[in-house]
Amino acid sequence: MTTFSFAIGATDAAARTGVITTARGEIRTPAFMPVGTAGTVKAMLPESVRETGADIILGNTYHLMLRPGAERVAKLGGLHKLMNWPRPILTDSGGFQVMSLAQLRKLDETGVSFQSHLDGAMHHLTPERSMEIQALLGSDIHMVLDECTPFPANERDAESSMELSMRWAKRSKTAFREAPGRALFGIIQGSIYPKLRERSANALREIGFPGYAVGGLAVGEGQARMFEVLDFTLPHLPTERPRYLMGVGKPDDIVGAVMRGIDMFDCVLPTRSGRNGQAFTKRGPVNLRNARHAEDPRPLEADCRCPACREYCRAYLHHLVKSDEILASMLLTWHNLTHYQDLTAALREAITQKRLADHAASLLKAYASGDVDPN
Numbered sequence: 001m002t003t004f005s006f007a008i009g010a011t012d013a014a015a016r017t018g019v020i021t022t023a024r025g026e027i028r029t030p031a032f033m034p035v036g037t038a039g040t041v042k043a044m045l046p047e048s049v050r051e052t053g054a055d056i057i058l059g060n061t062y063h064l065m066l067r068p069g070a071e072r073v074a075k076l077g078g079l080h081k082l083m084n085w086p087r088p089i090l091t092d093s094g095g096f097q098v099m100s101l102a103q104l105r106k107l108d109e110t111g112v113s114f115q116s117h118l119d120g121a122m123h124h125l126t127p128e129r130s131m132e133i134q135a136l137l138g139s140d141i142h143m144v145l146d147e148c149t150p151f152p153a154n155e156r157d158a159e160s161s162m163e164l165s166m167r168w169a170k171r172s173k174t175a176f177r178e179a180p181g182r183a184l185f186g187i188i189q190g191s192i193y194p195k196l197r198e199r200s201a202n203a204l205r206e207i208g209f210p211g212y213a214v215g216g217l218a219v220g221e222g223q224a225r226m227f228e229v230l231d232f233t234l235p236h237l238p239t240e241r242p243r244y245l246m247g248v249g250k251p252d253d254i255v256g257a258v259m260r261g262i263d264m265f266d267c268v269l270p271t272r273s274g275r276n277g278q279a280f281t282k283r284g285p286v287n288l289r290n291a292r293h294a295e296d297p298r299p300l301e302a303d304c305r306c307p308a309c310r311e312y313c314r315a316y317l318h319h320l321v322k323s324d325e326i327l328a329s330m331l332l333t334w335h336n337l338t339h340y341q342d343l344t345a346a347l348r349e350a351i352t353q354k355r356l357a358d359h360a361a362s363l364l365k366a367y368a369s370g371d372v373d374p375n
Helices: 046-052 061-066 070-075 079-083 095-100 127-137 155-175 194-207 223-236 251-259 269-275 307-311 314-322 326-352 356-369
Strands: 005-012 015-022 025-029 031-033 057-060 089-092 103-107 112-115 122-125 141-143 183-188 211-214 243-245 264-266 278-281 284-287
Touching: 005 326, 015 326, 025 031, 025 326, 031 326, 046 326, 057 061, 061 070, 061 089, 061 095, 061 122, 061 127, 070 127, 079 089, 089 095, 089 127, 095 112, 122 127, 127 141, 127 155, 155 183, 155 194, 183 194, 194 223, 211 223, 223 251, 251 326, 251 356, 269 278, 269 326, 278 326, 284 356, 307 326, 314 326, 326 356
Parallel strands: 031 264, 057 089, 089 141, 141 183, 183 211, 211 243, 243 264
Antiparallel strands: 005 015, 015 025, 103 112, 112 122, 278 284
């Protein structure tokens, strides 16, 4: 019977490679999780997502509880069966979406009451209900219910928010339904304040979790401050547990966070950008709406293995984007997810070969140089 585990492979300074084992397969770390918010990675078939190199995807409690409903998903065999993704799934608890999407949000000790952004119906999400929903969905990694502290927040408000999240984390742990190969991760809060982050990390370690996430970042604080928070937070986490930076990010964010010891990432950026005509390349983002691509016969990226680069030229991709064709979203999303998976694979290799610093410097230099216009 498979048990949840994390084995560290190679290390290079603070960075490390590893393998997370779940009942539905292994996850190579550092890992990027494509976001399948409502039970689908937008514009992609599950087989195509796997072809990019993804070992795990993310689903979201908030969206799936509203539509189609957790009980319905369970009745239909669980999220893996319903969306035809037999590999690991992590479900976010819904705390961030309640903060960013829901209307008439009201917090109290029991949980959060909110009005659905879809139809205005009222819902009450508690730590216990979040655990129940995630169990009904059947995800392999659950997240505790937390309050994602808004930014900016003064220290007093951040402290109150963090303490509430820690009480909810304890209740989430109590309500978590154990199953072979399944795990519940705690989420560290505390905004940008070192003492609050330390207290949060210590509280979660005392409760005890097989993995720890750093939440409340990528909410407007900027990359430099995000890295500062990681620098003073990660030393308080156990080295033998996976570390997940929630909602991050851009390729250069991922490189910097891996160098600081982060193992897991998720972000809507590669899929959302793909639907909006933006592609990520080794030389930074490329806007396919720009007129300079209209007659460009070159591939988007010459050494990329994705279909958008292998089979089509920039001029055609520009035409698809300008024409609002569905194929544009499909091809650019496939490219972006491939870029992110290749990025993390190269980071794993560099860590194994103990050349991460040089590799990262080369990556960041190329990324900052910008896309070259042949004209």
